[in-house]
Amino acid sequence: MRLRTLRHKLLLTVGIALALAFSGVAYFYTSYQEKMILTDYERSLQRVTNSVTKGLESVMLEGHAEIMREYSKRLRALRDVSEFVILRADGSEAFRDNATVSRVNERLGAENFPLYPQPVIRKNLDPADAEFQRALLTLEATAREITDSKGQRQFIFFDPIPTGPGCQRCHGSDERVRGVIKVTSSLAGVEAAIFRVRLQSMLIITLAMALTMAVTGYMLGRSVVHPIEAITRAMKRILSGDIGSTVPLQGGGEIRQMAESFNQMTASLKLGYDLLVREREKLTTIIHAAREAIVVTDAAGSIVLINPAAAELLGKTEANIRDEGFLHLLDNPELMERLLAGAGQAGHTETVAYRDRVVLVSAASIKDEGGRPLGSAALIRDVTDEKRMIEELRRVSITDALTGVFNRRHMDTTLSTEFGRVQRSGKPLSVLLFDIDHFKKFNDTHGHDQGDRVLQAVGQAMKAVVRKYDTPCRYGGEEFVIILPEADRAGALSVGERLRRDVEAMLVDGLHVTISLGAATFPELALSKAEQLVEAADAALYQAKEEGRNRLVVAEGPAT
Numbered sequence: 008m009r010l011r012t013l014r015h016k017l018l019l020t021v022g023i024a025l026a027l028a029f030s031g032v033a034y035f036y037t038s039y040q041e042k043m044i045l046t047d048y049e050r051s052l053q054r055v056t057n058s059v060t061k062g063l064e065s066v067m068l069e070g071h072a073e074i075m076r077e078y079s080k081r082l083r084a085l086r087d088v089s090e091f092v093i094l095r096a097d098g099s100e101a102f103r104d105n106a107t108v109s110r111v112n113e114r115l116g117a118e119n120f121p122l123y124p125q126p127v128i129r130k131n132l133d134p135a136d137a138e139f140q141r142a143l144l145t146l147e148a149t150a151r152e153i154t155d156s157k158g159q160r161q162f163i164f165f166d167p168i169p170t171g172p173g174c175q176r177c178h179g180s181d182e183r184v185r186g187v188i189k190v191t192s193s194l195a196g197v198e199a200a201i202f203r204v205r206l207q208s209m210l211i212i213t214l215a216m217a218l219t220m221a222v223t224g225y226m227l228g229r230s231v232v233h234p235i236e237a238i239t240r241a242m243k244r245i246l247s248g249d250i251g252s253t254v255p256l257q258g259g260g261e262i263r264q265m266a267e268s269f270n271q272m273t274a275s276l277k278l279g280y281d282l283l284v285r286e287r288e289k290l291t292t293i294i295h296a297a298r299e300a301i302v303v304t305d306a307a308g309s310i311v312l313i314n315p316a317a318a319e320l321l322g323k324t325e326a327n328i329r330d331e332g333f334l335h336l337l338d339n340p341e342l343m344e345r346l347l348a349g350a351g352q353a354g355h356t357e358t359v360a361y362r363d364r365v366v367l368v369s370a371a372s373i374k375d376e377g378g379r380p381l382g383s384a385a386l387i388r389d390v391t392d393e394k395r396m397i398e399e400l401r402r403v404s405i406t407d408a409l410t411g412v413f414n415r416r417h418m419d420t421t422l423s424t425e426f427g428r429v430q431r432s433g434k435p436l437s438v439l440l441f442d443i444d445h446f447k448k449f450n451d452t453h454g455h456d457q458g459d460r461v462l463q464a465v466g467q468a469m470k471a472v473v474r475k476y477d478t479p480c481r482y483g484g485e486e487f488v489i490i491l492p493e494a495d496r497a498g499a500l501s502v503g504e505r506l507r508r509d510v511e512a513m514l515v516d517g518l519h520v521t522i523s524l525g526a527a528t529f530p531e532l533a534l535s536k537a538e539q540l541v542e543a544a545d546a547a548l549y550q551a552k553e554e555g556r557n558r559l560v561v562a563e564g565p566a567t
């Protein structure tokens with residue numbers, strides 16, 4: 008709703024209410040004034056007819072009835088008076104015929120009053136006329152209004168002339184009424200007076216209404232419209248981004264409370280908005296600075312966010328990413344569909360190869376609290392180096408640093424795993440255990456560093472003779488183990504003998520070394536634990552040392 012409309016509506020409502028109230032007052036006031044004017048008019052006629060009645064009695068007693076005819080003529084000349092006649096009870100005009108004169112003379116017994124030389128009987132109205140009859144019967148003045156042929160209002164006034172004591176001498180006391188004075192007058196003057204009253208009251212009412220409207224409008228403007236306008240302006244400012252907009256506190260009562268509540272609301276709105284802005288800025292910074300690729304779509308599936316890392320990691324421009332769409336981020340729509348379908352469960356993250364890299368990709372649909380979809384998001388991380396590093400760490404953790412073969416921990420794990428496997432499969436498992444002959448003496452003679460280089464060379468020799476399923480390990484010090492899955496006694500013998508010969512043949516810094524080996528094979532040896540296989544090989548090695556070194560001895564019979 009527009010503010011002007013509010014102001015206009017308020018003023019219109021107040022105006023209508025005032026107009027109704029003032030119209031009511033005007034109606035009753037003018038009606039009352041009209042009645043008063045008519046009553047005054049009637050009274051003034053009554054005064055005239057009363058004076059005529061009194062005059063009539065005096066004139067008649069003096070025997071000059073003809074004066075009344077002249078008097079009636081003069082009265083007809085009064086302003087607005089169109090007719091002034093004295094009627095007999097039969098509706099004819101008095102003072103015109105000789106019947107009454109004759110009756111009076113007869114009653115008096117002498118001819119006291121002269122007869123009219125040219126008597127006329129002039130009928131004025133129907134004697135049955137209602138107002139006329141009422142005047143005769145009640146002896147009280149009556150009146151009625153008519154509209155003449157010209158459309159003008161006429162007032163007809165009937166005032167009865169009672170038979171007074173003066174009248175009785177000539178006319179007797181048989182008749183209560185001697186006649187009726189009939190006055191017909193135009194109401195033009197009265198109407199003009201009424202019109203003036205109406206005009207005056209209209210003028211007064213219009214002025215009063217205008218004044219009241221002006222005062223009410225001013226009061227409404229100050230107390231209602233201006234504060235609401237201020238609140239509406241503040242709301243518009245808020246809508247256009249000025250969240251902290253407040254309204255001045257004006258007046259009192261509900262409007263002031265409304266303004267206070269509005270200011271409190273905007274204050275808390277601003278707090279929340281500032282917090283949101285800060286959080287959004289943080290989030291934007293994080294998203295843009297993230298090394299992970301982040302791509303987000305809206306509910307319709309259009310991409311709405313691509314961070315710089317996404318373009319770099321995917322090797323595509325932002326425009327390309329948008330054109331190809333969310334499912335083709337990794338050129339593998341099936342993968343993205345699978346991830347989105349598995350979102351919220353285990354399996355919404357997968358490590359996959361992308362071009363020459365390895366990436367960890369997570370994708371999920373974003374939903375609001377009511378479960379309605381808001382869009383989708385993908386988080387892609389380049390884990391190539393990470394993978395490589397983990398692989399390297401794993402390799403280092405199971406590799407002997409000096410010789411490059413597996414270390415003791417890996418040996419234990421592998422032996423245990425392989426022993427469990429051969430127990431289930433029934434296939435053979437062999438172990439070769441060996442050390443360098445007279446290595447103490449070698450160290451003492453050529454130095455520890457030279458000894459280390461010999462150990463490294465032995466490690467290389469081990470790697471050279473084993474198959475890819477075999478596990479060459481440094482057992483500790485100058486002792487080594489080779490785990491040979493699916494190798495029987497002959498196989499172990501073959502690998503061991505070849506290694507012995509290779510070591511015997513090699514030259515390390517111009518120096519020769521030899522090794523002594525013990526071999527043990529499961530299930531040829533009835534063993535229950537993996538360690539027992541190494542113990543059996545160790546016993547065989549001991550035997551090889553005993554028998555002169557630089558040889559391989561295969562463990563026979565059950566280990567002790």
Ligand SMILES: Nc1nc2c(ncn2[C@@H]2O[C@H](COP(=O)(O)OP(=O)(O)OP(=O)(O)O)[C@@H](O)[C@H]2O)c(=O)[nH]1
Binds near residue numbers: 443448454456462483
């Ligand atoms: N250089 C070097 N020597 C080592 C290393 N580990 C163990 N040794 C040495 O290897 C020697 C092993 O000696 P012994 O157990 O007496 O055996 P041996 O002298 O080889 O005698 P036989 O085994 O009976 O032939 C010790 O002198 C150890 O110091 C190593 O990492 N580097």
